[in-house]
Amino acid sequence: xxxxxxxxxxxxxxxxxxxxxxxxxxxxxxxxxxxxxxxxxxxxxxxxxxxxxxxxxxxxxxxxxxxxxxxxxxxxxxxxxxxxxxxxxxxxxxxxxxxxxxxxxxxxxxxxxxxxxxxxxxxxxxxxxxxxxxxxxxxxxxxxxxxxxxxxxxxxxxxxxxxxxxxxxxxxxxxxxxxxxxxxxxxxxxxxxxxxxxxxxxxxxxxxxxxxxxxxxxxxxxxxxxxxxxxxxxxxxxxxxxxxxxxxxxxxxxxxxxxxxxxxxxxxxxxxxxxxxxxxxxxxxxxxxxxxxxxxxxxxxxxxxxxx
Amino acid sequence: xxxxxxxxxxxxxxxxxxxxxxxxxxxxxxxxxxxxxxxxxxxxxxxxxxxxxxxxxxxxxxxxxxxxxxxxxxxxxxxxxxxxxxxxxxxxxxxxxxxxxxxxxxxxxxxxxxxxxxxxxxxxxxxxxxxxxxxxxxxxxxxxxxxxxxxxxxxxxxxxxxxxxxxxxxxxxxxxxxxxxxxxxxxxxxxxxxxxxxxxxxxxxxxxxxxxxxxxxxxxxxxxxxxxxxxxxxxxxxxxxxxxxxxxxxxxxxxxxxxxxxxxxxxxxxxxxxxxxxxxxxxxxxxxxxxxxxxx
Numbered sequence: 001x002x003x004x005x006x007x008x009x010x011x012x013x014x015x016x017x018x019x020x021x022x023x024x025x026x027x028x029x030x031x032x033x034x035x036x037x038x039x040x041x042x043x044x045x046x047x048x049x050x051x052x053x054x055x056x057x058x059x060x061x062x063x064x065x066x067x068x069x070x071x072x073x074x075x076x077x078x079x080x081x082x083x084x085x086x087x088x089x090x091x092x093x094x095x096x097x098x099x100x101x102x103x104x105x106x107x108x109x110x111x112x113x114x115x116x117x118x119x120x121x122x123x124x125x126x127x128x129x130x131x132x133x134x135x136x137x138x139x140x141x142x143x144x145x146x147x148x149x150x151x152x153x154x155x156x157x158x159x160x161x162x163x164x165x166x167x168x169x170x171x172x173x174x175x176x177x178x179x180x181x182x183x184x185x186x187x188x189x190x191x192x193x194x195x196x197x198x199x200x201x202x203x204x205x206x207x208x209x210x211x212x213x214x215x216x217x218x219x220x221x222x223x224x225x226x227x228x229x230x231x232x233x234x235x236x237x238x239x240x241x242x243x244x245x246x247x248x249x250x251x252x253x254x255x256x257x258x259x260x261x262x263x264x265x266x267x268x269x270x271x272x273x274x275x276x277x278x279x280x281x282x283x284x285x286x287x288x289x290x291x292x293x294x295x296x297x298x299x300x301x302x303x304x305x306x307x308x
Numbered sequence: 309x310x311x312x313x314x315x316x317x318x319x320x321x322x323x324x325x326x327x328x329x330x331x332x333x334x335x336x337x338x339x340x341x342x343x344x345x346x347x348x349x350x351x352x353x354x355x356x357x358x359x360x361x362x363x364x365x366x367x368x369x370x371x372x373x374x375x376x377x378x379x380x381x382x383x384x385x386x387x388x389x390x391x392x393x394x395x396x397x398x399x400x401x402x403x404x405x406x407x408x409x410x411x412x413x414x415x416x417x418x419x420x421x422x423x424x425x426x427x428x429x430x431x432x433x434x435x436x437x438x439x440x441x442x443x444x445x446x447x448x449x450x451x452x453x454x455x456x457x458x459x460x461x462x463x464x465x466x467x468x469x470x471x472x473x474x475x476x477x478x479x480x481x482x483x484x485x486x487x488x489x490x491x492x493x494x495x496x497x498x499x500x501x502x503x504x505x506x507x508x509x510x511x512x513x514x515x516x517x518x519x520x521x522x523x524x525x526x527x528x529x530x531x532x533x534x535x536x537x538x539x540x541x542x543x544x545x546x547x548x549x550x551x552x553x554x555x556x557x558x559x560x561x562x563x564x565x566x567x568x569x570x571x572x573x574x575x576x577x578x579x580x581x582x583x584x585x586x587x588x589x590x591x592x593x594x595x596x597x598x599x600x601x602x603x604x
Binding site: 030031033034036037038040041042043044045047048049051052054055058059062104105106108109111112113115116123126127129130131132133134135136137138139140141142144145147148149152168171172175200201204205222225226228229230231232235236239240259262263266277278281284285288289292293296 | 309310312313314315316317319320321323324326327330331333334381382385386388389390393394402404405406408409411412413414415416417419420422423424465468469472496497498499501519522523525526527528529533553556557560561572573576579580583584586587588590591
């Protein structure tokens with residue numbers, strides 16, 4: 001309320017609508033509070049970005065000195081020399097094995113939720129809850145589970161057990177992302193397929209899945225990147241039973257991995273071993289960050305293609 | 309095709325059931341020996357065949373609580389900035405950057421926390437102690453910067469992107485008519501936020517916070533690096549402690565005896581019950597908000 005009309009009201013004079021609006025003390029205070037909130041919010045966003053930069057810089061500045069082409073293509077030698085070739089191959093193998101299990105099941109679950117279950121289906125909402133709970137399982141618990149399920153009966157830790165554990169980590173992520181993407185597929189496509197007399201599964205295979213391909217790929221990359229950085233399940237299921245200095249890719253024995261390499265190097269009382277661990281951390285982080293950026297680019301492209 | 313899809317769904321549910329079953333059956337020796345008192349007993353002495361999860365659960369609760377208390381206002385502020393204040397281009401860059409914080413693996417957070425954050429905390433704690441030392445939780449600084457407080461800070465960074473990304477998506481769903489209406493009535497941006505945006509999204513934001521809490525409760529590796537692995541309850545946040553998940557990560561590879569392993573499965577069982585509870589709670593709080601469409 002303007003100062004002029006405020007005075008007018010107090011003096012019992014008729015309200016003058018043509019009086020110029022001037023900020024009273026109250027309005028200035030409200031504007032100041034609002035400004036303060038804006039500054040705080042901006043500062044919070046800056047803080048988050050700064051933390052990301054500090055984390056990346058902290059890893060990069062320490063890891064860069066260990067990094068060279070040889071670091072990526074040689075096996076470790078001794079406690080501190082060489083590279084991480086065997087760990088990189090091992091991570092690739094375990095993650096690929098896990099993805100081979102989790103991605104199809106995840107996509108099928110997503111399809112069930114969007115294409116086959118009705119919108120009010122009780123089964124579907126129970127399944128969604130189950131996926132939520134699964135996504136909320138601590139990864140170390142997933143490790144304990146696979147330890148009881150596979151490692152104890154087989155009497156040995158193995159890349160196989162580690163891969164199964166990673167599959168359980170990936171599955172809910174994959175199911176949720178494919179479900180979201182499938183919901184974005186325009187229903188006119190489904191109706192068109194129905195109108196042509198195509199049955200449901202043909203429509204899914206030849207119309208809906210191709211339309212959602214980009215988004216599903218994005219989800220797959222994100223889930224795989226998450227699994228590649230997991231340490232806790234591998235610590236429980238796949239941390240012993242391999243020679244850390246050689247390439248050992250037998251899935252039914254221990255398989256080395258980058259995250260376990262970092263975890264185990266940190267225990268060694270040698271400065272070079274710690275430098276090597278930072279180098280491995282740098283490689284792992286770069287791979288995961290690049291995968292994330294790539295996934296986002298693919299998603300943006302496929303969204304643009306779908307006209308959304 | 310329908311059969312295949314239904315089978316996949318059944319597999320998901322069976323896996324969950326089997327998780328609980330495996331934890332119970334492998335934890336059986338500890339469950340029958342310690343019973344329910346396990347949860348409150350604070351003695352964790354595997355060498356003497358005495359195991360109780362009380363101190364571990366205390367560490368889990370305190371470190372997660374620190375994380376939630378710090379990350380909730382920060383995350384909401386970031387979400388407000390990204391959804392209502394940032395110019396389009398800034399939003400397109402900063403939004404994904406904040407989400408990248410969630411992509412950094414926990415082992416790197418642990419390693420980074422130990423080498424970069426710990427020395428920083430080391431210089432921060434004496435100041436906090438001298439300023440707020442009259443409250444027992446801000447006790448004398450730990451000599452090496454490894455403490456429950458440090459673990460809480462690492463967890464804060466880890467759950468911040470979860471809370472901010474989910475809240476931002478929620479804030480973007482607030483109808484523009486409501487916000488424009490408030491603006492037309494002369495409300496400032498803060499009044500729009502307080503009067504329109506926060507009240508319409510409060511359930512979803514709470515669900516996001518509970519989701520972040522669940523994530524913090526179960527984090528093992530990053531916490532195990534910086535919490536100190538001391539299974540005792542100290543009132544001061546600056547003393548080392550341990551958490552349920554971190555203790556499993558620390559001790560599972562080298563158990564003292566089969567009872568020790570069983571006790572860790574029992575700890576896992578308690579942890580999984582808590583995490584299932586938070587997942588279900590998050591979903592129930594979200595209630596009318598459609599959680600199936602969220603992004604992370």
